Amino acid sequence: MDMVIRSLATTLLALTIPLASAQSLSLTIGNPVAAGQTPMVKSLQFVFRVNGCADLSKAKVAATAEGIVGNARRTIPLDPRAVPTQSGVYGIPDQWGTDGTWVVAITADCLGATAGAIVQMNARTFVRDGTQFFSRAPSPAEIETALKAYASPVSVPR
């Protein structure tokens, strides 16, 4: 009986550990200087870190710049750059220009878990207080809401 209980407990533990680590997947957004003293820092708008991924080689990240320029809605696929000096850290270079209102939507996947963020941008860098975090990929509706709120006259001054 003891043997059975022990086997069940071991199986349960084996199932729980990856689940627990997967559930803790999250993102941290930072100023490019958080990537350390590397020349690539200069070309970045911000950096993000994937936390809670047990095997970073399996992590997949994706990002899009979502903007309104004039009256036109724009979506630009971005290419997050892995920071060579820090594993699990990626940089977002400026690939959308200075005109208009922009947010960056990020999704990270690792071993079946997902984390996301919508990052508000100003002319030079990201707006820390205007960043939203999710335990899943941000939905198109959430991106639209964030973008419209940011573009409206009552939003954070640019």
Place this chain on the structure above:
Amino acid sequence: MSDPHLSRLPVVKAPDGIWNSIEASLRSPAPESPRRLRWQPWMWLPATVLLLAIGFWSWNRVHRTRWEVVRTTGSQPARTETIGAGDWLQTDAHSRAEMQIGTIGKVEIEPGTRLRIVATKQNDNRLSLEHGEIAATISAPPKLFFVETKSATAVDLGCEYKMKVDDAGNGLLRVTRGWVSFDWQGRESLVPAGANCRTRAGAGPGTPFFEDAPSALTTALDDFDFSGHSETALRAILAASRSRDTLTLWHLLSRVPAPLRPLIYDRMVSFAPPPAGVTREKVLSLDPLTLKMWKDELAWTW
């Protein structure tokens, strides 16, 4: 014997004396021939050193270049010249200049500035700013571009910054991108984008602070850095500090006497708990690895 003249010559037997002398010479030992210089393995070392020295000298000569300077004065047409190590560059109240630092970046020189070119080498691009203001934009691996002043040296760590100093060496560094290390006599201030750092003659670089830091913090910091490191000033800094000002507090940890360190540590952890591996004990003993680990984590909030 195709030659008709030779065929007409009589054949004469050689005298015996010739044969005797040939035999005698064959019997006697051969005279010592001079020893030929043989290539020995140890000879590779001086040869390699010599080749390397020649290579380094040639390389250094080629790479000790001159920099292009474009001067502008009011509405007059721009004037281009080149400048090399040892040369001075000065702008008056109405002129400015832009200098290309080889292929790694440029320096804009504001009116009323005087500076000297110290080195234009591949691995050491160095200016000495006598007085005035410059704006540097550098795209190179860290520690290739340096600006010396009388009270501190700005070491580029991949950055954009502005620096202003007076004749005495008092000045201000403002970093807009990347990192700059502001050094003087073993004292180092690490200044990230968005932060400033003052410097004073005789005291060296002060403690860096973010440009948007509360004025109560920057005023108290000025007192602390350049008027005797008082505990009153430190307490005013701590009281005025925000989460982002852990940049300032992190630097202060190693600049206060040991009994005051716990005050700073407690204020820092009130903003966010330290990461795993960063313990109170190690921080208070200024363990270099622990301090670096904490700074790297804090940088995510800067």
